[in-house]
Amino acid sequence: AAAGSVTVRGFYVVSKSYIRICGFEITQTVAHVYSAIRxxxxxxxxxxxxxxxxxxxxxxxxxxxxxxxxxxxxxxRLAYIGIVPTLAVGAxxxxxxxxxxxxxxxxxxxxxxxxx
Numbered sequence: 001a002a003a004g005s006v007t008v009r010g011f012y013v014v015s016k017s018y019i020r021i022c023g024f025e026i027t028q029t030v031a032h033v034y035s036a037i038r039x040x041x042x043x044x045x046x047x048x049x050x051x052x053x054x055x056x057x058x059x060x061x062x063x064x065x066x067x068x069x070x071x072x073x074x075x076x077r078l079a080y081i082g083i084v085p086t087l088a089v090g091a092x093x094x095x096x097x098x099x100x101x102x103x104x105x106x107x108x109x110x111x112x113x114x115x116x
Contacts, residue, residue: 040066067098
């Protein structure tokens with residue numbers, strides 16, 4: 001978990017299970033080709049209480065090409081997803097592929113689509 005105020009551009013996690021991403025501010029102030037948080041084949045992980053805003057791509061992405069199972073996505077605030085000063089088309093806030101994933105108590109606004 002992040003202690004205090006920690007701002008990052010994102011997390012790209014591949015084949016690492018039982019990862020917890022908690023309490024970060026995630027924003028993409030320069031062009032970025034990945035989602036703010038992307039988990040590929042990363043099982044049993046948790047994405048909790050993050051503030052994700054002004055991104056170039058999706059907010060949280062568990063892609064179909066490498067699904068993750070038993071992931072908890074809870075208590076995140078997502079705003080202005082796919083909306084930055086030079087790009088205002090909107091993107092999907094949360095994309096989930098895999099089995100037994102839970103998405104609950106997230107606050108989503110200003111996105112192209114909410115959950116896919």
